[in-house]
Amino acid sequence: LAACGRDEAPPAVEPVAAPAAPPEPPPAPAVQPGLPAIRWRLTSSFPRSLDTIFGGAEVLANRVRAMTGGRFDIRVFQGGEIVPGLQALDAVEQGTVEVAHTCSYYYVGKDKTFGFGTSMPFGLNARQMNAWIYYGGGQELLDDFYANYRLLSFAGGNTGAQMGGWWRKTVATVDDLKGIKMRIAGLGGAVFSELGVVPQQIAGGDIYPALERGTIDAAEWVGPYDDERLGFYKVAKNYYYPGWWEPGPTIHFFVNQAEWEKLPREYQEVFRAAAYEANVAMMARYDHQNPIALTKLLQSGVKLQEFSEPILKAAYKAAQQIYADEAKKNPAFKKILTAYDKYRRSQNAWFSVAENRMDVFLQSQA
Amino acid sequence: LAACGRDEAPPAVEPVAAPAAPPEPPPAPAVQPGLPAIRWRLTSSFPRSLDTIFGGAEVLANRVRAMTGGRFDIRVFQGGEIVPGLQALDAVEQGTVEVAHTCSYYYVGKDKTFGFGTSMPFGLNARQMNAWIYYGGGQELLDDFYANYRLLSFAGGNTGAQMGGWWRKTVATVDDLKGIKMRIAGLGGAVFSELGVVPQQIAGGDIYPALERGTIDAAEWVGPYDDERLGFYKVAKNYYYPGWWEPGPTIHFFVNQAEWEKLPREYQEVFRAAAYEANVAMMARYDHQNPIALTKLLQSGVKLQEFSEPILKAAYKAAQQIYADEAKKNPAFKKILTAYDKYRRSQNAWFSVAENRMDVFLQSQA
Numbered sequence: 130l131a132a133c134g135r136d137e138a139p140p141a142v143e144p145v146a147a148p149a150a151p152p153e154p155p156p157a158p159a160v161q162p163g164l165p166a167i168r169w170r171l172t173s174s175f176p177r178s179l180d181t182i183f184g185g186a187e188v189l190a191n192r193v194r195a196m197t198g199g200r201f202d203i204r205v206f207q208g209g210e211i212v213p214g215l216q217a218l219d220a221v222e223q224g225t226v227e228v229a230h231t232c233s234y235y236y237v238g239k240d241k242t243f244g245f246g247t248s249m250p251f252g253l254n255a256r257q258m259n260a261w262i263y264y265g266g267g268q269e270l271l272d273d274f275y276a277n278y279r280l281l282s283f284a285g286g287n288t289g290a291q292m293g294g295w296w297r298k299t300v301a302t303v304d305d306l307k308g309i310k311m312r313i314a315g316l317g318g319a320v321f322s323e324l325g326v327v328p329q330q331i332a333g334g335d336i337y338p339a340l341e342r343g344t345i346d347a348a349e350w351v352g353p354y355d356d357e358r359l360g361f362y363k364v365a366k367n368y369y370y371p372g373w374w375e376p377g378p379t380i381h382f383f384v385n386q387a388e389w390e391k392l393p394r395e396y397q398e399v400f401r402a403a404a405y406e407a408n409v410a411m412m413a414r415y416d417h418q419n420p421i422a423l424t425k426l427l428q429s430g431v432k433l434q435e436f437s438e439p440i441l442k443a444a445y446k447a448a449q450q451i452y453a454d455e456a457k458k459n460p461a462f463k464k465i466l467t468a469y470d471k472y473r474r475s476q477n478a479w480f481s482v483a484e485n486r487m488d489v490f491l492q493s494q495a
Numbered sequence: 496l497a498a499c500g501r502d503e504a505p506p507a508v509e510p511v512a513a514p515a516a517p518p519e520p521p522p523a524p525a526v527q528p529g530l531p532a533i534r535w536r537l538t539s540s541f542p543r544s545l546d547t548i549f550g551g552a553e554v555l556a557n558r559v560r561a562m563t564g565g566r567f568d569i570r571v572f573q574g575g576e577i578v579p580g581l582q583a584l585d586a587v588e589q590g591t592v593e594v595a596h597t598c599s600y601y602y603v604g605k606d607k608t609f610g611f612g613t614s615m616p617f618g619l620n621a622r623q624m625n626a627w628i629y630y631g632g633g634q635e636l637l638d639d640f641y642a643n644y645r646l647l648s649f650a651g652g653n654t655g656a657q658m659g660g661w662w663r664k665t666v667a668t669v670d671d672l673k674g675i676k677m678r679i680a681g682l683g684g685a686v687f688s689e690l691g692v693v694p695q696q697i698a699g700g701d702i703y704p705a706l707e708r709g710t711i712d713a714a715e716w717v718g719p720y721d722d723e724r725l726g727f728y729k730v731a732k733n734y735y736y737p738g739w740w741e742p743g744p745t746i747h748f749f750v751n752q753a754e755w756e757k758l759p760r761e762y763q764e765v766f767r768a769a770a771y772e773a774n775v776a777m778m779a780r781y782d783h784q785n786p787i788a789l790t791k792l793l794q795s796g797v798k799l800q801e802f803s804e805p806i807l808k809a810a811y812k813a814a815q816q817i818y819a820d821e822a823k824k825n826p827a828f829k830k831i832l833t834a835y836d837k838y839r840r841s842q843n844a845w846f847s848v849a850e851n852r853m854d855v856f857l858q859s860q861a
Contacts, residue, residue, distance in 0.1 A: 163529030
């Protein structure tokens with residue numbers, strides 16, 4: 130999943146209607162009496178050009194402003210405007226800004242436990258993430274951990290299951306993966322590495338030329354809607370799925386704890402409700418856009434390729450081993466892993482019944 | 496999907512911790528200056544004992560109250576307290592109450608077009624309903640239709656794909672369905688009827704004895720969480736899936752248009768955000784509860800049974816014929832069907848790729 134930051138400048142290839150300056154928020158109505166006027170700054174980890182994922186922060190800010198008659202005013206900045214995209218969490222922790230919209234797993238360099246809040250390879254899907262966070266004890270487990278950083282977290286978006294990226298050649302067996310240079314970061318990269326892939330860290334804007342020249346063999350980005358706009362299909366026709374490293378990544382709002390406590394109770398509640406909205410709205414917007422983009426891609430000659438069962442099985446096994454190894458040395462990781470894993474198994478046992486049978490039949494009639 | 500009303504008294508079998516009186520709302524803080532104190536009444540179509548689906552209205556009301564410091568106070572009543580559950584929509588249209596929490600498809604007797612807002616046999620799943628309503632033009636199409644009834648609609652919950660109910664005997668072929676007496680209503684009943692099933696209208700509380708005595712052969716209710724509490728498994732062991740008549744039913748808040756227009760803009764926005772929350776929260780709560788209930792059911796000796804491909808195909812074909820016939824005589828139905836059908840096909844083509852392949856693999860590891 131793309132962000133922008135140190136290694137992740139917003140890709141320069143095929144900029145789509147690049148809106149240079151952040152649009153002004155709608156004119157604030159006259160400030161109402163009663164509750165104080167409060168202005169916050171939100172730093173996003175995303176470039177404005179990734180309009181759906183970036184837009185999640187605007188959904189929140191616009192609704193908060195409208196609900197409070199403009200009195201609680203959250204200004205949204207894209208990655209790099211205040212701090213680089215991958216430093217959004219630090220900016221909140223240090224109080225540079227009050228709130229960030231980012232993926233916790235961008236910070237696995239600090240502690241791998243940050244992975245759980247967004248997505249783990251072969252982890253929970255989008256609906257399961259919501260179930261776990263809202264009702265399955267996930268919120269409490271995550272917030273216990275984030276308290277070390279004086280952060281509060283609010284689920285604020287999801288992309289759904291991602292695609293497995295753009296590959297110059299097809300791969301059928303685990304052997305075929307040996308030596309493949311793939312642009313992929315985080316835990317997904319670590320798992321692929323166990324299978325012989327050589328993960329590459331490449332800024333977003335450099336992916337296209339690297340893929341074109343063959344400096345890299347493959348690159349993952351997000352899903353059809355975001356991918357189509359970057360034009361990777363012109364230089365690597367094989368579009369693999371599923372992106373097993375991100376079955377349903379949750380994007381979060383992180384709020385500085387001290388700033389949160391200064392808010393009137395009503396504003397806290399307003400923020401909470403708007404975060405729920407941002408969460409469901411981003412998923413719906415991706416679900417709306419992806420089918421349209423997929424159709425365009427297929428019309429451009431893209432070849433859909435499914436990761437083979439042997440590759441998925443080997444990756445699954447490698448992922449479980451990485452988790453077990455980390456759990457041995459990291460008690461915070463172990464605590465969440467134990468709960469998360471149990472939850473995942475129970476969820477998948479149920480989802481295989483009515484949901485999956487329904488979906489598979491409906492898809493066979495499409 | 497269960498409601499309570501004329502034909503749908505809350506089932507009396509195995510009442511679970513039946514809370515007789517509606518709990519008082521939390522004590523309202525002193526009314527703040529600025530915006531007016533407004534009190535609305537909400538009638539739910541559901542009994543309080545169906546705590547998750549009924550609870551969607553409480554999620555909305557509690558958040559609205561908290562966001563406005565108690566000034567916008569929506570009191571929630573279960574089906575039958577003010578009007579019968581299946582007259583909730585009429586109560587809003589006539590101004591008896593300001594808002595209802597109900598399923599539009601309970602009103603297909605007025606016009607089959609009411610089916611689309613909740614669920615159509617073989618229609619959109621839960622995520623697809625959100626995509627369609629929020630971004631795919633669904634909200635506008637539905638609201639055009641609801642304007643005839645002076646109603647505004649807000650998506651406010653989903654159960655996910657339902658189960659196919661409790662059957663005394665197994666059925667493998669379409670022939671096996673001939674003469675089966677099944678408790679099922681609405682469009683699902685109409686489709687089954689084409690396959691030889693004899694749909695029965697039975698109040699919720701009468702299902703258990705009818706199934707026990709063999710007066711009926713099968714009965715559908717909701718999904719594992721709600722079903723388990725009614726104990727149907729004691730008298731009909733075969734638990735079929737999927738409930739193809741409800742792949743992802745959306746529950747809606749319906750608001751009286753004139754009352755809506757009287758609200759201060761801020762309260763309208765507060766209501767909107769709280770409805771988004773109720774929508775995603777209900778789905779998450781069902782997703783959390785269903786796996787736990789399914790495990791309990793399987794431990795009680797329930798036999799999971801999959802509807803055979805021939806039965807699903809015959810039902811799919813019958814459903815499409817019913818839609819085509821209705822479209823010929825009902826322009827409002829035709830208008831929405833055309834858009835809905837196109838959307839469904841495009842959605843399923845995309846969901847069959849990353850989402851389904853990911854889910855199927857994860858389920859195989861559970």
